[in-house]
Amino acid sequence: MSRVDFYQLSRDPVERALPLLARATLKAGERMLVVSGDEAQLGRIGEGLWSLPDTFLANGRAGQPHQDRQPILLSDEIEPANGARFLALADGIWREGAPGFARTFLMFDDTTVSAARDVWRMLRSREETERHFWKQEGGRWIEAG
Template sequence: MAEILFFHLQSRPLEQVLPTVLERALARGQKVVVQLSSQERLGVVDDHLWTYADDSFLPHVTAMEADAAANPVVLTTLDHNPNAAQVRICAEGVRIPDAMGDYERIVLVFDGDDHDALTAAREDWRKAKASGHAASYWQQDETGRWEKKA
């Protein structure tokens, strides 16, 4: 059964949160697939991961690249797993996959100020719980730190 984490963004945007989530997964030796809502957002996140820190970058490719299967982090807009990832990150309106059991961990990152995203996350929470998966809900405080709420 997959562990499903719900990350409720409030004080920091996806671009500031995603590198830390990716670094932690890579430190555990896990491959990650990140599904974004559009090609435009994929391009923004792709560029950001190369430049988010002066002394670091995250090795990654987009699913359109020929060597996607061999890379530890793949960015995509499709509901597939091109690098046989153990972790799937669903962001910006992307819903948790029906095939939750194909992953060790699923991370749903959603904007708490977006009513539609909040409603969809609540539906996904019910879906995850009804399927018997371990689910936890994390919310940012004013400083951007994560607090476990459920």
């Protein structure tokens, strides 16, 4: 059984929202792979991971030395060199062929909402996939419908 969490970004950009998910992932004893095809976005996410108040979220880039030791690995492709079981698709683009991930976070905004809806419908037919939808309300994440 795998789980896909859809996170609709409305108030905060992904570089502010994702570090909170990464912190919860590490507290759960898991590792995370963060994927984006946008190099600048990966840079902003990396900065966000280092600057979360009262938390040190060590991270590194795929292809760099010690990538296998990184609790949070930033990459442009789905290759969990750090052994991650949690995957964050930070650019709002769904990628098939991600076996072995127990949980996937699809982060999307107004520009990728239509594609996220298509993914939601597509995953409906997969009995082995549990789907959850989250949205921001008053500075908090709440599960919707």
